Amino acid sequence: METSTPPPRVPGWEVLRELGRGGSSTVWLVADAGGTRAALKVPARPAEGPAALLDVEMRAVGDLRHDHVVRPLGVVETDAGPGLLSEYHPGGSLGTLVRAAGPLPLGQAITVLVPMAQALQALHERGVVHGDVSPGNILFTVQGRPALADLGSSRVLGGAEHRLGTPGFSAPELADGGRPGPARHGASAAGPGGLDPAADLYSLAAVGWYALTGRAPSRTASRAPLPMILPEIPREVVELLEAGLDEDPERRPGAEHFAVACYRWAAPEPLDLYPAATPEVARELPTRRRAPAAGKHAGRHRWAMRGGSLALAAALVWGALALLHGDVPQAPSAGASRQATETPPGQPPGEPSGETSAPPEAERVRAAVESLGPARAEALTSLERAQLAAYSLPDSPAFAADAALQEQLADQGLRFEDLRLETRMTGDITHEDPQQASAPMELRIGPYRTVDSSGDTVAAAEGPTVERFTVHLQRTESGWRVRQIEP
Structure with a gap:
C-alpha cells in the first residue's frame, strides 16, 4: 500500500487500502472477519472526537434509511484516533468519473441529479442541510446507484455558523457572508451565516453544470451561457440550472421541484462506470461482458438491461x-x-343525490x-x-x-x-x-x-x-x- 500516511489499526477490522483523502480526513477500505467491507474515515486532527463525529454524521442521518444517502455505521477507535465507519460504495465518485470519462450525456446526468435532489429533500425535511454537495461526495455502487456521502459538513437548521464546502460548488452567500434563503419544507430558518437548504440547491445545480460540461460554473457575472458550451442543450436544462445557480437564495428551487423538473429533461440512462473503475472494481461491475461467445454486442446488451433497470427502479421509487x-x-x-353528464334516475342534472352524498x-x-x-x-x-x-x-x-x-x-x-x-x-x-x-x-x-x-x-x-x-x-x-x- 503506497501512501504517505500509515494505515490505522482497527480492532476487528482489516485495513485493505486507502480510498482517498481530503484536507481533514483520510478514508480507508476495511473488512471484518466475515468479509463485510466498509469505508473508514479517520480525521486528520485527533481533537475531533467521537462526540463530534456522532453529532455531525451519525445524528444528521439518524434513523433515516434512504437509497441515495450513504449510511454511517458507527464510530470505532483506531490507533490514529476515532474513525467513522460507513457503507462502502466501490463505484467511485462523480468527480472521478467525469475526470476519467469527460462530461456525461444528459440522460446519465439525470440518473445522478434526480436521486441527489431526492436525498436532499429527505435531509431537508429532517431539518438537516448537507453543506458540501460536490462531485467528490456523490458515490456509486457497482450497479451505478448514486448516493450522497460525507455529512461531516452538515448542520441542523438554526445551528451554529458553519461555512464549509468545496470551491466552485459552494453557494456564494456562504463565501460572501450574505443572508441565507428562507426556510423550506417546514424546517427552521438558518441563523446569520449558517447553512440553509437553498445553499444545497446551489451546490446541486453546480454539480449538474459540472456533470454536463466537465467544469464547475463560474459566478453569474462571469459565467458563459450554457448554450454557448453545449449548443444542443434543451432550454429546460438551462432554465433549471440557472435557477439553481441564482445569486439570490430565495429564487432557487426547492429540492423536490428540482427533482421533478430534472426528471422531465429526458429519459434517464445507465451510468458507464468503467472509465473510472480500478481493475479490482471493474471485475465487480454488472456492465462487464458475461458471455463473450454470444457475440461482440452481448456485453453491451447486458449493460443496457442492467442500467435500464436502475432507471426503472428510480422511476418507481422516487416519483x-x-x-x-x-x-x-x-x-x-x-x-x-x-x-x-349521467345522473341517477329521478335526480335533476347537475345536482348530487341526497341519498348517496x-x-x-x-x-x-x-x-x-x-x-x-x-x-x-x-x-x-x-x-x-x-x-x-x-x-x-x-x-x-x-x-x-x-x-x-x-x-x-x-x-x-x-x-x-x-x-x-x-x-x-x-x-x-x-x-x-x-x-x-x-x-x-x-x-x-x-x-x-x-x-x-x-x-x-x-x-x-x-x-x-x-x-x-x-x-x-x-x-x-x-x-x-x-x-x-x-x-
Whole structure:
C-alpha cells in the first residue's frame, strides 16, 4: 500500500487500502472477519472526537434509511484516533468519473441529479442541510446507484455558523457572508451565516453544470451561457440550472421541484462506470461482458438491461407517481365524458343525490385510494395492459405513464419481483364536483427486486420508501379511478 500516511489499526477490522483523502480526513477500505467491507474515515486532527463525529454524521442521518444517502455505521477507535465507519460504495465518485470519462450525456446526468435532489429533500425535511454537495461526495455502487456521502459538513437548521464546502460548488452567500434563503419544507430558518437548504440547491445545480460540461460554473457575472458550451442543450436544462445557480437564495428551487423538473429533461440512462473503475472494481461491475461467445454486442446488451433497470427502479421509487401530472396530454375518455353528464334516475342534472352524498361516497373514494397500491403492483408485475384499467382512467396521464413503464419493462426483458405497494389516505377528501375528487395520499414501497429474463437480479431496492402525493380521481360506472397524481 503506497501512501504517505500509515494505515490505522482497527480492532476487528482489516485495513485493505486507502480510498482517498481530503484536507481533514483520510478514508480507508476495511473488512471484518466475515468479509463485510466498509469505508473508514479517520480525521486528520485527533481533537475531533467521537462526540463530534456522532453529532455531525451519525445524528444528521439518524434513523433515516434512504437509497441515495450513504449510511454511517458507527464510530470505532483506531490507533490514529476515532474513525467513522460507513457503507462502502466501490463505484467511485462523480468527480472521478467525469475526470476519467469527460462530461456525461444528459440522460446519465439525470440518473445522478434526480436521486441527489431526492436525498436532499429527505435531509431537508429532517431539518438537516448537507453543506458540501460536490462531485467528490456523490458515490456509486457497482450497479451505478448514486448516493450522497460525507455529512461531516452538515448542520441542523438554526445551528451554529458553519461555512464549509468545496470551491466552485459552494453557494456564494456562504463565501460572501450574505443572508441565507428562507426556510423550506417546514424546517427552521438558518441563523446569520449558517447553512440553509437553498445553499444545497446551489451546490446541486453546480454539480449538474459540472456533470454536463466537465467544469464547475463560474459566478453569474462571469459565467458563459450554457448554450454557448453545449449548443444542443434543451432550454429546460438551462432554465433549471440557472435557477439553481441564482445569486439570490430565495429564487432557487426547492429540492423536490428540482427533482421533478430534472426528471422531465429526458429519459434517464445507465451510468458507464468503467472509465473510472480500478481493475479490482471493474471485475465487480454488472456492465462487464458475461458471455463473450454470444457475440461482440452481448456485453453491451447486458449493460443496457442492467442500467435500464436502475432507471426503472428510480422511476418507481422516487416519483413515477409524482411525475405523472402534466407529462402526458390529457384527453377525456368516452367513459369519463359519459359519467360527467349521467345522473341517477329521478335526480335533476347537475345536482348530487341526497341519498348517496358524503359518507357513502367518501368511503368509496377511500377504498379506491387504498386499493391503488396493490392494483398498481399487480399491473407492473403482470405487465398486462388491462390491469391498468383496474385503478386508472383510460386516456388519462396516470394510465399513459404506467403503460409506458410497462412497455419499458417488456422492451428490456425485465420484471419486478416481490413488488409491494401500499397506499392510504392521509387527509380529507375534496370534491371538485360530484364526479371528481382529490385526496392526500401516502405511498409505501416495500423491498423488491428487478430481474431479467433469466431470473438474475439486476437491481434491488432495500426499502421501504414512503412518499406523499395528491391523487385526483374521477367517478366512472366501475367506481372511482385515478386521473392524475401530483406531488
